Amino acid sequence: xxxxxxxxxxxxxxxxxxxxxxxxxxxxxxxxxxxxxxxxxxxxxxxxxxxxxxxxxxxxxxxxxxxxxxxxxxxxxxxxxxxxxxxxxxxxxxxxxxxxxxxxxxxxxxxxxxxxxxxxxxxxxxxxxxxxxxxxxxxxxxxxxxxxxxxxxxxxxxxxxxxxxxxxxxxxxxxxxxxxxxxxxxxxxxxxxxxxxxxxxxxxxxxxxxxxxxxxxxxxxxxxxxxxxxxxxxxxxxxxxxxxxxxxxxxxxxxxxxxxxxxxxxxxxxxxxxxxxxxxx
Amino acid sequence: xxxxxxxxxxxxxxxxxxxxxxxxxxxxxxxxxxxxxxxxxxxxxxxxxxxxxxxxxxxxxxxxxxxxxxxxxxxxxxxxxxxxxxxxxxxxxxxxxxxxxxxxxxxxxxxxxxxxxxxxxxxxxxxxxxxxxxxxxxxxxxxxxxxxxxxxxxxxxxxxxxxxxxxxxxxxxxxxxxxxxxxxxxxxxxxxxxxxxxxxxxxxxxxxxxxxxxxxxxxxxxxxxxxxxxxxxxxxxxxxxxxxxxxxxxxxxxxxxxxxxxxxxxxxxxxxxxxxxxxxxxxxxxxxxxxxxxxxxxxxxxxxxxxxxxxxxxxxxxxxxxxxxxxxxxxxxxxxxxxxxxxxxxxxxxxxxxxxxxxx
Numbered sequence: 001x002x003x004x005x006x007x008x009x010x011x012x013x014x015x016x017x018x019x020x021x022x023x024x025x026x027x028x029x030x031x032x033x034x035x036x037x038x039x040x041x042x043x044x045x046x047x048x049x050x051x052x053x054x055x056x057x058x059x060x061x062x063x064x065x066x067x068x069x070x071x072x073x074x075x076x077x078x079x080x081x082x083x084x085x086x087x088x089x090x091x092x093x094x095x096x097x098x099x100x101x102x103x104x105x106x107x108x109x110x111x112x113x114x115x116x117x118x119x120x121x122x123x124x125x126x127x128x129x130x131x132x133x134x135x136x137x138x139x140x141x142x143x144x145x146x147x148x149x150x151x152x153x154x155x156x157x158x159x160x161x162x163x164x165x166x167x168x169x170x171x172x173x174x175x176x177x178x179x180x181x182x183x184x185x186x187x188x189x190x191x192x193x194x195x196x197x198x199x200x201x202x203x204x205x206x207x208x209x210x211x212x213x214x215x216x217x218x219x220x221x222x223x224x225x226x227x228x229x230x231x232x233x234x235x236x237x238x239x240x241x242x243x244x245x246x247x248x249x250x251x252x253x254x255x256x257x258x259x260x261x262x263x264x265x266x267x268x269x270x271x272x273x274x275x276x277x278x279x280x281x
Numbered sequence: 282x283x284x285x286x287x288x289x290x291x292x293x294x295x296x297x298x299x300x301x302x303x304x305x306x307x308x309x310x311x312x313x314x315x316x317x318x319x320x321x322x323x324x325x326x327x328x329x330x331x332x333x334x335x336x337x338x339x340x341x342x343x344x345x346x347x348x349x350x351x352x353x354x355x356x357x358x359x360x361x362x363x364x365x366x367x368x369x370x371x372x373x374x375x376x377x378x379x380x381x382x383x384x385x386x387x388x389x390x391x392x393x394x395x396x397x398x399x400x401x402x403x404x405x406x407x408x409x410x411x412x413x414x415x416x417x418x419x420x421x422x423x424x425x426x427x428x429x430x431x432x433x434x435x436x437x438x439x440x441x442x443x444x445x446x447x448x449x450x451x452x453x454x455x456x457x458x459x460x461x462x463x464x465x466x467x468x469x470x471x472x473x474x475x476x477x478x479x480x481x482x483x484x485x486x487x488x489x490x491x492x493x494x495x496x497x498x499x500x501x502x503x504x505x506x507x508x509x510x511x512x513x514x515x516x517x518x519x520x521x522x523x524x525x526x527x528x529x530x531x532x533x534x535x536x537x538x539x540x541x542x543x544x545x546x547x548x549x550x551x552x553x554x555x556x557x558x559x560x561x562x563x564x565x566x567x568x569x570x571x572x573x574x575x576x577x578x579x580x581x582x583x584x585x586x587x588x589x590x591x592x593x594x595x596x597x598x599x600x601x602x603x604x605x606x607x608x609x610x611x612x613x614x615x616x617x618x619x620x621x622x623x624x625x626x627x628x629x630x631x632x633x634x635x636x637x638x639x640x641x
Contacts, residue, residue: 046527049527049530049531050531051527071530071533071535072533072534072535073533074533075533076533078531079531080527080528080531082525082527082528082531089381089382089385089387089524089573090573090578091577091578091579092579095520095578095579096524099517099521099524099528099532100532102517102518102520102521102532102533102534103532103533107515
């Protein structure tokens, strides 16, 4: 389902965090949101899933005005894989996944066979059905994340929002979780730290910086050394990887910085191609 | 009705069927506890007589083959008291369960939001201050009003300028209000002339079911049944809230409004229980935790199990309270707290990681 975010403004305590952000996620598209810490990624996602109320702007999902419809109504359309995980109180894995059904259930409505089927199916799609009776707290980080994805699947939503879904995960689980999301065929908006993962799994990428969209486009349009330098202040080389066909970013430590200088000036596009070995004068 | 979910895996406990077993066991336990607790006392009465009297009094069946005194003891003295213990124990446990979810804090109990200290102020005003607006019900009414006022105060204080009511703010406001109200209680007690009054206040604040009569049962029972039904209807939202603030929103719970309604319901229930029993500590804290260890955290199971366990626990605590140093009576709160404190420490040690800090 198509998500349209138009000119979202949000701030707290007199500080503007989002200064008119616009983006769109097409039907079935996986869109990445990258940017340094504090650039507003999480705040933007929170506006989309209605934890924050923007001071200005418009968010629509399909024909629906997200900001005006009820939390419950939106929960049937948007599922979130959040950063937080259940803390002090321990649920069984199946119970966590079954929570995904709650926006669809009335007050006294019992769990039906269909609900149980959906929950089991969601767990098995992420490979966690064998863990269904385990306590959530006994799982590893990657397993927990997969259970939260299963909960989102059980929600049967048309839009999936993920906030750093690969945080704390090892490489194997990172690829697995994102591959899973990719394979679902639903629209997804994911805040990601890892630029290479974003390049691998996203159809398009938005770069946030200082609460504004700095750039957007396909991974190879966006992931360029000069942009990475300006947004993150880090030198890098970007190559199209022969195996994946996607841009691959290699970050360069200060000592390997191609030309010691505070800002790239007027040599757009060149830097990425330059070989780091010959950098020192 | 509940088959264990389709492709159930070997290892785990069969949740659904296991739970009906737990419920049945608890129901049987409650029945046995009520019977035994009615038998025990200065005059022992046979279990058969207990239920024959009950049946006779309730329905008019059976020709009495017991003495009038026995009938009197069972029906007028022990039964109301034992049943009140069951109702109050169940009520406090249900409220404790709901409040732990509402403020998402394992340390929450029915009195975390100032209810007990508010009720105490009300009670002291009656006992020491001699405020008597409602005859013999003055104490109960004053306690209920005190608890409710404290609750409303805490809710208002905890509201941030933006209209949010965060769990942490609630707890902090509750602690602050408790201190202030306890100070008022202490001040009033210190001003009392009659040592007997001081004793009554102390006894009341530690909780007692000694004043039980049939009339005291109606309202708390209705509150217990209605409140538990309402909470059960909301158990999915309670689960979502326990899983996290943002998670709850993304699962369709409008957290601010839901939490406020939840707190008001809990406040009313607490006030009702406190009005007939004083402030009985620890039941509402330890029962929910213990129950979760057995049936898991899902409120559809925790709420009924907590209600039944709390009932059983308080029935027995009250038996100890009235028999341990008989003919004297102990405040039942002393019994629950003496049993509760070690339990609590054990719980803390068991969950070392969780209470330390981040916990996620």
